[in-house]
Amino acid sequence: MALTEQDNISIAEIVIYIPALFIAIWLSIRHGFGRNSGWLYLIIFSLARIIGAAMQLATIPDPTNLSLRVGAATLQNIGLSPLIMVQLALIGRAAGSIRKSTTCFVTEKRVRLIQLLVLVGLILGAVGGSQSGQSLADTGKYTVSSLSQAGTGLMIAAYVLLAFSTVLVAMQMSHMEPGEKRLVLAVGVSLPFILVRLAYSAESLYGHNPAFNQVTGNINIQLGMSVIMEMIVVTIVESIGMTLNKITKIAAQQTEADYEMLIIVTGLPTSGKTTRAKQLYNYLSDRIGDSSAPATAKYRLHLISDQKLSISRSVYDLSATPAHTRSANASEKDARATIYGATKRALSDRDIVILDGLNYIKGWRYQLFCESKAVRTPSCVLQIGCTREKAKEVNDERLRRRNEDVDVAKDTGEKSNEEQEDEEGPYEQENWENLVFRYEEPNPMTRWDSPLFTLIWEDGEEQTKQVFDSLWDAIAGEARKLVRPNQATVQRTRETGGDYLYVLDRETQEIVKRILDQQSDDGGDEIKVPRSSGNNGEELVVELPAGKKVGLPQLQRLRRAYMGLHRGGIGLEGVGNLGPERIRETFVRYLNDAFEKDG
Template structure:
């Protein structure tokens, strides 16, 4: 059942909105006495429920470990009879994409709730909560850093859609619309097709893993060479041999470690399941374009 990804600035009211969602979903579920909807359980996952201190955001390594714990907790409970409210910053679009893929892998619906509280209001709320309970709050440096790094959800991308933005002054999220988008008015399970890049037929072609490694490595090197030839310039499109589309580069040049990280993620997703070797380049280009938006 659905994955509800809550995202917003620190101190924007994400947990308050999450609790509104949880209360509404549990109330709707309690109206059913039998059938699929009556079996649904609602899970609330956030840093507090996992015992994660807000000090983890002070260092890249501890923050990465915290995200891994958050993701693992979601995967443990995500299933056909569970509604998961993932209440966190979820400020990195690549991380939201990862969780979107997890939902697609188990063929369940998902949505993003953007808690649209302004930066000035978040700072006001931060000062108030820090004055009353500073031990459990972000440091001022981490607070400002997280605001600066926040990548706002974009409803035009697959992984941030459907997107529901909740302004600070709204009394509640659009609860009925969210229920309709995730569960449906008739209560029947919605059909969700898994991503072609993540759920594919088992590998049968000889040397598939070799081709997977070589093709992706060649594309990374092609992008690196293009950026070297256009030193100091961002953006642009990199044509890949035997692929109709091109890799659309972001405004800021990509480092080799960034490209290698995306390559490793793609290989990990496709190591055990594969399509024809001739489509590796095409799907890797699609994966890069999705990740770099």
């Protein structure tokens, strides 16, 4: 039997879409199989075209098989959905690149809503095609289903939203990262071809022109408005996909609120820390606000210092404190508690905190590091380098000015409040020497002092900007690290049947009661305990020591020790959710280990 024009088109589709399928699989492996990447939809589209063409070729020995013809027509109709989904994924990635530096109207949530619209249209099209096939089998006439029409209507709406999103993203192309602008170009070039393909579907479902009938229509119109248009779009998308940079897992997990960070400023006293902290504050304010006003409102910037918290420099003075009690300096501990509380309140997923202060104790910096890690906020250290002689010279000059001000205070009057707030006070000489002696320099080899950035007294505006640029890259650029809290700091889930401590007490008490009720006078028994509160299911076994009976005091002592361990959180890093079953299992194991040691 001679091949028809439709059969020739089907052969061409198989020849073209099999390589396209392998390319789509390779792109999915490279960029990810997630729905946000979009390459999975390209695999689905290629498979739909290959299967549809195969169904068409299967009608060659059996031309009267209507099911195959209707199946091929249905796949031809719903194949438009994956193409639109791919375009939405590409425009979503382009919008994500914009959101790293400024706000964008095209958010991830809005893109997903449009994709949901397309998905509903896909389902309606598939069900409608099945109904049309059934109608063809019953009446011998192909009738367009209202569900197919509704599905195509959703496709048209999704196309309009896609075009609108593309225009909005194109208006902010200057904010995209290098190599990402080609995404907008690919979508923009593909849109006219998708429009022609969409017009063909709309005419075949809404119009009454027999030339556009999906089963018996004009083959040349189908070839020009459907088949070729789809091949062009797939070629454009896969060509762009092979030139795109691979997004790392950390970069893919960054969101609009990715600028949060704790910046700890440290250095010798009177080494210029406050001056550099103010410069950094102004730099970050300009960097965040450069894009647009909404960005400034979204990302909050905090500068926390002793001066802003009204902490006097005398709290660090140990000259009047006996040598044997200096390690318990209450005034300095109270000051650190105030700073710690202010820092903890400011840390969130929308804030950048600059902590200006001595921060000279490495244990203190470690405590701040742990606090930031607990809220998934990266931290870094900015060290202000200055020689001891220069810092001493600055402090001596401030002491001299303060003494002069005291001498002439009666003639000139007191300074205004604004002047007092802007002026940095000196340290007493002995206090300054003591702080320099106690200063512990940050070590970039330790995780709580890294990444470490350094500015020295002599650094000019250009070098300062380079250091601040590197610091910004650590906040919002490719050098940013994904922070996960330690498992010990993650709150354990509580059982819905009651408070955690109540469940812990109840389950352990029940096991103790079972042992007392079931053990014999000679000892050495194996007490079976249900894994769950019910009597059914797997059982746990408590192996009692042989030759003696275990009394209530010993069991209660072991029970209290077990509860003390678990109440305090010791050793729970690998336990996970401590539900009743897990409590029973660990308590039985604890008892068996204790009995084995005693035996």
